[in-house]
Each structure stands twice: as structure tokens, then as C-alpha cells.
Amino acid sequence: MEGSPLGSSPEISEIKRILEHMQRDVKRLIEKCNQQQIELLVESSKKDFCNAFKEYMRHDIQDNLEKSMVYPCQMRDECQSRFTDFLEKNASLIGQGEVTPEFIVENQAELLELAEEAPYARCDKCFQEVDTLFQKQVRLMRSLRIYSSPEEKHEDLSCLSEEYLVKNVLDPLSNQQRLQILKSMATQTQTFSNLSELTGLKGGNLLFHLQKLTETDLILQRHERGDYMITEKGYSILMALSELNCVLSSKNQP
Template identity: 50%
Template structure:
């Protein structure tokens, strides 16, 4: 009887294990299905939004040209038609998820070719407006592509470990004096005295900030009571901040 109970218990345990495995398989299948549905829904939503933006931009072209082109001018109707075609073709690019730099370069060259055939000095007035509209289109395309390109980079973004990144990168440079200290070591080593003069901090206050940078491997001390110097991690962090500066 005891052996029979053991067998039954093992069978029950085995059945539970199989059920759990089946449950996990079904769960993974549902997650993948939901993810595919979500991706499809997101893709369709993105297309709808881009189509709406493109239509809105096209509507603005006609009004912009009508308001700004030289008048009176015997070429006004002809030029307006040509400008409108050029700008509307560019507006179609907004619908694309990826527009290469080469494509935009060719579009700008196309506008320059149109400019070469301009017959009058006052054509500069018209081309100034077309340039302005074209630049706005290009800026819009660049902005929209942030959400559609570099899928590999985006998967890397999702894997950023928030806790570690905040603790070892963002928090250490979130203080003005610590960033001053790090910048000062970009091209030369620094003594404790030099850092004190730079930051206006003394003794324990300065040591606290230096220690923060040391603990997170952004700087090192060459030997006990020696000069401080930046690490490779610290230097690359400054380069990253330098690249980010253009967005401020």
C-alpha cells in the first residue's frame, strides 16, 4: 500500500510538472502572439500618423507658396507649379521609415538645379521661401526617423540596467563639482591642491566628491597621496557628454 502511494504521488508530481510545462509553453505562445499583434498595431498606427503628417505638410505648401511668391511676376504661375511638385514629392518621403542622407542630398541638388534656371533677380525672394519650406521638411524627416530607425540600437536601449547605470554613471556626474573635477583631468593629472582651487572645496568636502569618482572607476589615484588621473571610462563619459552638448 505504501509503495502504491509513492507511485501515485510520483505520477501526480509528474503530471503537475507536465501541466506546468504546458502552461509555460502556452504562456510563451500567447506572449509572442500578443507581441506580434502589438507590433502590427504599432506599425499600422505609425503609418496612419505619418500619412496624416504628410497630408498636413502638403496642405501647408500651397498656402506658403501662395503667400510668399513674388507678385506680380509673369513666371509666378509656372514657378509655383514647379515648386509645388518638388515640395510635395519631398512630403511623400515623410511616409517612409528610413530616408537616407543620400536621398536628401539628391533632393537638395535637385532644388539647386531648379535655381540655376531662374530668369530674374527677384527669384531670390521665391527661392528663399522654398528653401525655408524644404529645410522644415528635412528637419521633420530627421525628427520622425528617431522613432523608426536603428532597431538594433533600440534593442540595446531596452537592455540598459537602470539601477547600475544610475549608480555608476549618472549619479557620480550629477554634481557640478564632480563634473568639474572630471573635466579637469581630461588632458592632465591633478593634485588635491589644484582640485581644491578649481572647485572651491576643502578637506573632507573635496575628498567626498573625489571618493565618489574613485569608487565608480571614473578616476584613479596613481599612488597613495599621488596625483589623480582620469580612467578610460571617465574619458568616454566626457566624450559622450560632448556629443550630447549639441542638443542643448
């Protein structure tokens, strides 16, 4: 348009708007890819740390039992062998990624049973050392965030915001078709027509559900009339639901 500033034409404004949307989309995609890469690195590092800690604990068990158990004692070798097996079994839980309170309770009960079988009063000194090592292992599991007691889990519940979760997670995903929409975007973007075919919803009905997911930042539309894609928040929630579904399914198996 002759005489018009370059930046004022409708065509240039539309191109600038589309470029801004594209920049935001690329940024979100990069953030999502980086997040997934970080998660893989963290998981790999966690395994390396766990293996290193297990090796450290194996030497720690041997050194402390050797130094602290009663000597002389005719049962020393036998008891040291049983204590070592018990503590190494407990240490092996670190490699599981998550340690349930049931495992710890069972191992505590096993240690008490061993203590009840002790034939001498001086055995208390040895069992006190074993209990110290056992508690040290449990503290290490806590520091690695693979174990928390029921009391600690109860304290964690205090940080849950009922209002936020209901409004931004539970309500938008309480509908089967909205969950279906979110799931379909886990690996690829979706057009309005694809989602209509997938869900069986048409026009305003589908738009209502898409707006519900968009308003709660679970999905976004790349630009006006463009494809829909999952957000980082939506992907994280979907993965959490997948893990929960696996846990519930395993518990329901005969």
C-alpha cells in the same frame, strides 16, 4: 501512497513540473502572438499617419508658398507650380516606409539647380521659403523614423555591443545547420527526430547545435524530451536576417 502527503508523491511532483512548463510555453506563445498583432497594428497606424501627414504637408506647401513668395512678380505662377511639384514629390517619399539618404541628396541637388536658374536677385526670398519647407519635411521624416542621415546612422552604431552580438547572435548563427534549425521553427515546433532528418545530424552532434541555440535563448525545449520551439528573440533575429537577405539579393540582381 497511504500516509504520504498529497504533494509529496513523485507522480504529483512530475505533474506539477509539467504544468509549470506548459504555463511558461503558453505565456511565450501568447507574448509572441501579441507581439505580431502589435506589429500589424503599428504598421497599419503608421500608414494612416503617413497619409495624414502627406495631406497636411500638401496644404502646408500651398499656404506657405502663397503667403511667402514675392509679389508682384511675372514668374510667380510658374515658379509656384514648379516649387509645388518639387515639394510634393519630396513629401511623397513618406509613403515609401523608408527614405534613403540618396533620395534626399538628389532632391537637394535638384533644388540647387532650380536656384541657379533663378533670373532675379529677389528670387532668393522664394527659394529660402522652399528650402525651409523642404527641411521641415526632412525633420518630419526623421520624427517618423523613416529617414536618418549617414551621420545619424553612424551615431546609432555606437550602441552596438560587439561582445554581446558575437556571443549571442553571430556565433550561434554562424553555422548553416543551426540557421536551418532556427528557420524550421519559424512556423511550427520540431521534434528531435524531425530535426535529425532535416539536418542529417545524429545524436550528440545534433544535441550540440540545439544546446548552442538554447543557451543563447534563440530556441527552447518545451519540457524534458519535448518539442523544440523558437523564442521571441530567435524569431526577431530570423526576421531581421530575412530582410537583410532581401536587400542583398536585390542589390545583386543585374
